[in-house]
Amino acid sequence: MSTETQALIAEYFASDTLAGLPRDHWIDGQWLAASAGESMETFDPGTGKAFASFAAGDEQDVELAVAAADKAWRGAWGKGLPAERSRVLYRAAEGIRANAERLAVIETLDNGKTLSEAQADVRSAARLFEYYAGAADKLQGDTIPMGPDYVSQASLEPVGVTAHVIPWNYPFSTAARGLAPALAAGCTAVLKPAEQTPLTALLLAEILHRAGLPAGACNVVTGTGNRVGAPLVAHPKVRHVTFTGSVETGRRVMQAAARNISSVTLELGGKSPMVVLADCDIDAAIEDVLWAIYSNAGQICSAGSRLVIERSVHAEFVERLAARANELTIGHGLKNPNIGAISSLEQLDKISTFVEDARTRKIKVAAGGTRLTDPDSGRGWFFAPTLLDDIRPMDRLVQEEIFGPVLSVQVADSIEHALVLANGTEFGLAAGIYTRDITKALRLARDIDAGQIYINEYFAGGVETPFGGNRLSGFGREKGLEGLRSYCRTKAVTARI
Known part of the structure; x- marks a missing residue:
């Protein structure tokens, strides 16, 4: 165990908290308090005691975050060069590794899992950003043979603003699993972490900002499913929703997205x-x-x-x-x-x-x-x-x-x-x-x-291997190159010459 990890553990057991934990939303490249001024507590499952508080958001906070994401998609990030997206994601991977020990300790406190499991999750998240950094500038389309009098091509474009509803069992790695391919494709994102485990998603957004991600490209709004999750997945400017959670909640997410004809990726559990x-x-x-x-x-x-x-x-x-x-x-x-x-x-x-x-x-x-x-x-x-x-x-x-x-x-x-x-x-x-x-x-x-x-x-x-389920386990795939498909739309252009 490193000296830094030992110091963090000693600090926690001496004070029942850690200094510098995030308390606000991350919206448009900065920390913002909840619009209603409300907060919630997050608990250490290993003690059953609250160890930090965080912003309790609502629909107004969601509106700010989606507006910021939409602006970034139409501007700096969505219209940026794929090679620059790649460089930002590589730097994000390095930023995760540089902060790995603190991230793992905070993940353990928020979720309850063992430190070794949290450390593995952080390594996995860094690898996800590294993997999709390598794919960002290789999203190629096709040419379509239609004879000598036509030129036809199909290109891949980012779908736009994406919503990510993150579960409490793997807060950091699941956030990275959806966010990395979305950003690689040129999409922007609003994350809603589980109210039980909000902290590491907020820290991830800050790491991305330091890696050069433009303001608004990644936003995190914390709070309950009813007050934050529901208005987020139903927002008309959200073009794709990635959800991990229960079957019943997944049904509601799908119904809400259907009103806007937005696509969804659902990972709803199993009985494997x-x-x-x-x-x-x-x-x-x-x-x-x-x-x-x-x-x-x-x-x-x-x-x-x-x-x-x-x-x-x-x-x-x-x-x-x-x-x-x-x-x-x-x-x-x-x-x-x-x-x-x-x-x-x-x-x-x-x-x-x-x-x-x-x-x-x-x-x-x-x-x-x-x-x-x-x-x-x-x-x-x-x-x-x-x-x-x-x-x-x-x-x-x-x-x-x-x-x-x-x-x-x-x-x-x-x-x-x-x-x-x-x-x-x-x-x-x-x-x-x-x-x-x-x-x-x-x-x-x-x-x-x-x-x-x-x-x-x-x-x-x-x-590198696709992950997702069939039947009540959901549909769509994350990880691997398949994980990019949800965040791309195909445009065909055909010219008579």
Whole structure:
């Protein structure tokens, strides 16, 4: 651990806050207080206590931010050279890396995740800006053959002002995931971070400004979904909305955008299966399944939240997996345990309700199943890594997203049965496959309905690989070159010569 990180941690535990945390909106290249003069508190999930306050915005603040974004799109940023956009994004990547330690500590405090997880998120965000910096000046169109008497070309243009509604589980990296390709394409943006985790999106906007991004090209308005998110996604000058969150909220976002015929990218979560076949490397699969569900305390849209396992290895696998789950340490994220806190008391209550309901229905709790607190302070919002065994296909533990460290086990009698179980929900975000037989793996990958398939390593891939889901998991893709498509529109120009 670096000296800077140690100093930040010491400062926080001595004062219950950090100096210099952002308190206002970032609009048109400057800090602006909320129009109504109101503020909200943000809580450290590791202690359950508020550690900072921030602006509570409303429709008037949204109007200012969208106006600034529209002006920047029609001027300095939207009409600027692609090569200059590339240079700004490269400098932004370096700015993130230069501030990585402070960003990671603040992300841990705001979200509750472990410091090592927050550090990985910051590295990922820097890589996103670096990746799309390389793409900014390579957005080429096509020429279309129409015979000797015509010249026809299709060019790519930025869609205009984009809105980004950021979730609380990965505040910094998700902000970067949408913002970097939008800026690379020449769009401008207004970000609305989750009210539970507003701080790092504000710091990102400031880093971009220092990297040379023109005023208005990136704006951040903080506050609640009703007062900020709803007017933002419904604004007539917003031409594309990128939303990550629940299915119900996603439906409302889509309806609001539809009134303006604005396009949307929706990432709405999942109930992703990990299909473990009897011929897999059992030792490797146990460790991989463990982190597929318990990373970030299970608060991952694409978490491997269902274990679909062949009956012949079920008993041994679950016994060993439960033993590993019971070994994991829990505590305040800045102390870097294996698992950090649940991001809000509301989410902790939701997880607890699911598990208590399972107990009343006599479902076997093979590991965990209890609310916890930080062992050092006795405070905070924590839930033990939990394993619920032998769940029926239509049980709510299989069909509904819990969004916590809770793994539901389903037993399959054959590979064909495993496929049926894997496809047995309305979600289609991700899936994992564990087998030594590449033919089995590729056939399952072909037949499982999901936006991304991981074979023998969950979360395989990276910034370069498209990410998104099918059915109730949403539509559209982020990351990779696919991530640029949402932020471009095609114009065809044809001339008779």
